[in-house]
Amino acid sequence: MNIRLSKLVTKTKKDAPRDEAAKNAQLLIRAGFIHKDSAGVYAMLPLGLAVLNKIIAIIRDEMDQLGSQELLMTSLQRRELWEKTDRWSDEQVDVWFKSKLKNDTEVGLAWSHEEQMTEMMRNFVSSYRDLPCSIYQFQNKLRNETRAKSGIMRTREFIMKDLYSFARSDAEHDVFYKDMSDAYVRIFDRLGIGEWTYMTWASGGAFAEFSHEFQTITDAGEDIIYIHKGKKIAINEEVMTDEVMATVGVKREELEQVKAAEVGNIFNLGTTKSVPLELNFTDEDGKVKPVVMGSYGIGPARVMGVIVERYADEKGLVWPANIAPADVHLVRLGDDPAVVKAADKLFEDLKSAGKDVLYDDRDESVGRKFADADLIGVPVRLTVSKRTLEQESVELKHRNQADEKMMKISDVITVLK
RNA sequence: CGGGGUGUGGCGCAGUUGGUAGCGCGCAGCGUUCGGGACGCUGAGGCCGGAGGUUCGAGUCCUCUCACCCCGACCA
Numbered sequence: 001m002n003i004r005l006s007k008l009v010t011k012t013k014k015d016a017p018r019d020e021a022a023k024n025a026q027l028l029i030r031a032g033f034i035h036k037d038s039a040g041v042y043a044m045l046p047l048g049l050a051v052l053n054k055i056i057a058i059i060r061d062e063m064d065q066l067g068s069q070e071l072l073m074t075s076l077q078r079r080e081l082w083e084k085t086d087r088w089s090d091e092q093v094d095v096w097f098k099s100k101l102k103n104d105t106e107v108g109l110a111w112s113h114e115e116q117m118t119e120m121m122r123n124f125v126s127s128y129r130d131l132p133c134s135i136y137q138f139q140n141k142l143r144n145e146t147r148a149k150s151g152i153m154r155t156r157e158f159i160m161k162d163l164y165s166f167a168r169s170d171a172e173h174d175v176f177y178k179d180m181s182d183a184y185v186r187i188f189d190r191l192g193i194g195e196w197t198y199m200t201w202a203s204g205g206a207f208a209e210f211s212h213e214f215q216t217i218t219d220a221g222e223d224i225i226y227i228h229k230g231k232k233i234a235i236n237e238e239v240m241t242d243e244v245m246a247t248v249g250v251k252r253e254e255l256e257q258v259k260a261a262e263v264g265n266i267f268n269l270g271t272t273k274s275v276p277l278e279l280n281f282t283d284e285d286g287k288v289k290p291v292v293m294g295s296y297g298i299g300p301a302r303v304m305g306v307i308v309e310r311y312a313d314e315k316g317l318v319w320p321a322n323i324a325p326a327d328v329h330l331v332r333l334g335d336d337p338a339v340v341k342a343a344d345k346l347f348e349d350l351k352s353a354g355k356d357v358l359y360d361d362r363d364e365s366v367g368r369k370f371a372d373a374d375l376i377g378v379p380v381r382l383t384v385s386k387r388t389l390e391q392e393s394v395e396l397k398h399r400n401q402a403d404e405k406m407m408k409i410s411d412v413i414t415v416l417k
Numbered sequence: 418c419g420g421g422g423u424g425u426g427g428c429g430c431a432g433u434u435g436g437u438a439g440c441g442c443g444c445a446g447c448g449u450u451c452g453g454g455a456c457g458c459u460g461a462g463g464c465c466g467g468a469g470g471u472u473c474g475a476g477u478c479c480u481c482u483c484a485c486c487c488c489g490a491c492c493a
Contacts, residue, residue, distance in 0.1 A: 014442060014454070015429045019485045039485060093493075112493095146418065146491060154492090203493090222492090334451055367453040374453090385452070395452090 001050045001325055002351055005360045005372075008032075010045050012372050022220065024308040025151025027317050031375045033325075040148020040156035042301075047376065050325040052159070055300045056138055058190045058322065059161050062183045066176075068134040068163055073113045073120070075140055079106045081115050085276050095143040109142040114295055117164045118273040125166060125291060128283045132172050136163035138300070150220055153261060153305040165294040168283065170270075173292040177268060180296050184214055184264050187298070192320030193307060197263065198234035200225050201248055204268065210239070214264035214298075220309040221261030228254055263303050269293040311400075317377030318399050326356040328416065329378035331369050333385035343384040346394065346409065353413045374399070380416065 010032030020026050020036070028034045033048030044052055060070065082088035088108070090096060097109040110116070117135065125131065141160045148156055165180070167173035181199060188197040196217040204210040215225050215234060224237040228250045235244055235255070245252060271290040274280065279291045304323075311318040319325065328350055332343035340361075347359045358378055360369050373381050383395040383404075394412060397404040407415060 011443085012454095013428060017428070017485095018430090019423080021486060087493085094491075143492085147489095149487085364451095365453085365455055366451060367455075369454090370452080371454045383452080387452070 001046060001358070002356050003046075003358060004347075005358060006362045008046065008358075010047065012375055020151065022149070022151035022153070022305075023312060024153065024220065024305040027308060027312055027375070028152065028305075031317055031377070033317075034152060040145060040154065042152050042155060044301075047325045048304075051304055051319065051323055052300055054323040054325075055191060055303055056159075056161070059187055059298055059300065060138075062187050062190075063136050063161070063163060066134070066179055066183055068136050068165075070137060071135055072137050073110070073116050073139055075110045075142065077108045077110050077116055079108065081119055081277075082108060085115055085273065087115070095145060097142050097144050110139070111141055111143045113137070113139065113162055114164070114269070114273055115277065117162075118277045118279050118293065121164075121166060121291075122277070122279050125279060125281055128168055128281055131281060131291065132165065132167040132176060134163055134165040134176065136161060136296075150222070151305055152301045153220060153309075154222070155301070158299055158301050161298045161300065163296040165296070166279075167292045167294075168281065168289070170292055173268065173294055177266060177294055180266055180294070181212060184266065184296075184298075188214060188216070188263065190322055191303060191307065192322060193263070193303070193310060196310060198225065198227050198232060198260070200234040200236050200260075201239060201244060202236040202265075203239050211265060211267045213262045214266075215260035216263050216306050216310070217258045217260050218306055218309045219259050220306070221259045223260050223262060224257060225260045226255040226257055229256070230254070234260075261302065261306050261309075263306055264298040265296070267295045269295055312377070315371075316375030319377045319379060321379045324377070324379050326358045326378045327380065328355050328357045329373045329376065329381045330357050330359045331373055331381060331383045332359070332361055333366055333369070333383060333387075335363060336386050338389060339384060339386055342389055342409065346382070346384060346412065349413060350416075353417070355416065382412065 012032055013030045016026035016030050020029060025036070028048060029036065031047065032045055033051065035043040035045055037043055079088055087093050093111065095111050099107055099109065101107060138159050138161050140157060142157050145154065145156050148154055165173065165176045167176060185194065188194045193216050198215050200213045200215045201210050202213045213236060215223060225234040226237070226240055227234040231250065233248060235248060271292060273293055274290040280288050281291055283289050307320065307323065308317060311320065330343065330347055330350070332339060343361065347357055350357045358376065360373065377399055379399050381397045381399065388394050388406065391406060393406045393408050395404050396407050
């Protein structure tokens with residue numbers, strides 16, 4: 001985002017609220033990225049939304065490149081739809097939020113969209129010519145978690161990217177599944193956590209032997225996984241058996257136990273949704289067959305939390321360039337007219353060059369300004385002051401490096417390009 | 418859902434054997450500062466989570482309740 005800090009509605013805080021223990025929530029609240037409404041319910045403030053939108057844009061780009069098509073489902077869901085797959089009762093699904101219409105009709109608030117998507121596609125899939133295809137959305141999920149925790153990493157309301165694939169056969173499904181897992185690898189690379197993110201064998205539920213989770217190593221995670229660094233794969237503790245190790249092709253002594261957070265998952269649904277919901281197609285041979293489905297999720301806000309946990313230091317947030325709320329944090333020291341003029345001009349020039357700039361034009365002390373720049377965590381800090389102007393220069397500092405250096409103002413645009 | 422903990426100005430905290438709420442940050446005004454969360458002076462801001470009870474008197478004691486955090490269980 002491009003903004004003068006004097007106009008930004010949010011402000012930084014020196015102290016984190018006492019009821020937040022998670023590092024990600026403490027820093028994001030102090031820096032003004034999120035606002036906590038209640039346990040597990042967080043609002044995204046302008047800076048936080050800027051980051052979230054960048055994460056979403058990267059995910060969207062990769063989904064689009066796979067030829068998937070974006071749409072938007074609804075949060076209100078019908079009881080009878082979920083009864084068809086026996087997932088309406090609280091015994092089957094304990095995270096339901098439920099409510100009633102004025103006429104007492106029961107409705108559920110979306111904790112997933114698998115059933116809804118499957119049923120909706122009955123309108124559009126009837127022939128083998130309609131397949132394969134896939135659709136996805138970024139939509140709110142509402143889950144009545146018994147215990148929200150870890151800041152924005154486990155919440156009761158969150159945006160999820162959920163994609164659903166529809167194929168004619170298991171073989172066709174497998175091709176898409178592989179493409180999707182490759183896309184996930186690219187996504188987490190682009191988000192800056194690829195190095196610590198492992199495709200992980202996990203429980204597949206009733207319909208498949210395994211599913212795959214994408215797990216990022218972090219102490220803030222909830223899962224225990226066993227990683228194989230060489231092969232860049234892992235096994236979730238929940239399915240860690242000799243048999244599984246043999247299937248995956250690894251030996252116990254090659255594996256390292258770590259804590260990790262699940263940032264994405266991919267599921268082979270098979271025909272477990274299409275059969276009960278009667279999503280069928282007529283094949284070339286004239287036979288009616290159920291569609292083979294897959295579902296693929298990523299929680300952008302949880303990813304954001306994981307990135308904070310992985311990158312932040314004792315001074316505050318540190319954002320990878322791809323998802324930072326801005327490219328440059330421009331600090332103006334003092335209110336000398338020449339300094340103001342030079343900083344204002346640099347702000348405009350950077351914007352014209354396509355850079356997103358947080359411009360600290362506030363009448364604050366030096367210490368406060370630098371501390372805020374460190375806390376907010378934009379990758380590049382430029383400082384304009386009387387001292388730098390004497391050399392027709394600005395000072396350049398990278399958030400993830402300790403040293404600073406002087407640079408001619410006339411060179412800034414080309415150097416930062 | 419079990420176990421543990423915490424609720425006092427926006428945020429962080431103190432508050433003694435019960436006696437009528439205070440500090441720091443932040444905020445407003447004025448002045449001095451201005452390369453690492455500056456300083457002085459002045460000022461605004463609180464039915465002490467809520468309800469009930471004990472008492473002449475409750476932030477403080479008792480009961481109930483709500484919220485939040487942590488550990489565990491759960492997480493299709």
